[in-house]
Amino acid sequence: MAHYGFIGSGLMGLPMATNLLKAGHQLTVWNRSKEKCAPLLEAGATFVDTPLEVVIAAEVTFSMLADPQAALAVCFSPSGVIQAVAPGKAYVEMSTIDPETSSKIGISIQARGALFLEAPVSGSVPQAEAGELVIMCAGDHELYVALEEALNILGKKHLYLGEVGAAASMKLGVNQLMGSMMASFCEVLTLLEEAGLDAQDFLDIIGAGALAAPMFTAKGKKILARDRTPQFPLKHQQKDLRLALQLGDVHRVPMPVAAAANELFKRAYQYGLEDDDVSALFVSLHPAGRKPIM
Ligand code: NAP
Secondary structure (H helix, E strand, O other): OOEEEEEOOOOOHHHHHHHHHHOOOEEEEEOOOHHHHHHHHHOOOEEOOOHHHHHHHOOEEEEOOOOHHHHHHHHHOOOOHHHOOOOOOEEEEOOOOOHHHHHHHHHHHHHOOOEEEEOOEEOOHHHHHHOOEEEEEEEOHHHHHHOHHHHHHHEEEEEEOOOOOHHHHHHHHHHHHHHHHHHHHHHHHHHHHHOOOOHHHHHHHHHOOOOOOHHHHHHHHHHHOOOOOOOOEHHHHHHHHHHHHHHHHHHOOOOHHHHHHHHHHHHHHOOOOOOOEHHHHHHHHOHHHOOOOO
């Protein structure tokens, strides 16, 4: 039995931490809003008051946080992770963040003699619950090897991609594709509904051919049911497109498709959809979802 720490009990962090507990590991947790840790505490986890105390308690601390700002705050605040990392400790950053932020965190952890792995994931809440995430890893290889069992608890597949920054960049590529696909998917569904066609027929047709994809099945079902309950919050998809576009700037790669998708997701904020599921983009495109201006 290992003693793990888990920081961040949001939509993804909660089921991931739950799976570590269920596998019999000791767990110390912290979340900015303590109440979200309640199910973990009922299942036997210990809550501490700061990220620093998580690292003191645990051998390996995982974090699953909203964005680069959250990841930096948890690491570098006066009661942050960096204050407690030392030889014998390890930190695993699983949030979707940009490679620059991940490197800043990784370098600071490693400079204090601890091990660091960035390990963003592909898959949403159902896959987190089922322990079927795909985990992209980069950083200290000895930590990647040592975490084999934990990675198998959290995911169905994990890969080692090299130096810190590689996994963060790969994850942004995955979500650049997802954001572009979601934007196009919502646009097509709107067009077909407006043209008087049955959206379910469209889902059946693409589901039976080369365009079949679990994402279209899952998100199509939510859109048709007008179910905006968040699994992957729209604001995180927009954040990922923004970070992917920043990476495009760094490498001077033109990304007009991702840029167009990003604009659509930004506009969805104007409809108050940011905390809804990513598939709620449909609402901002569909005439019925648009609020009258006058
Ligand atoms: P979420 O439900 O919005 O949870 C975000 C977490 O970050 C919460 O624990 C939140 O704390 C914490 N947080 C936000 N700002 C903070 C700050 N300034 N200081 C400390 N903690 C802060 O998001 P999620 O869906 O679990 O996603 C977490 C990460 O995984 C994101 O990077 C996301 O892009 C990525 N991801 C999500 C999915 C998905 O399908 N949901 C899939 C793959 C990857 P509070 O509870 O106090 O707000």
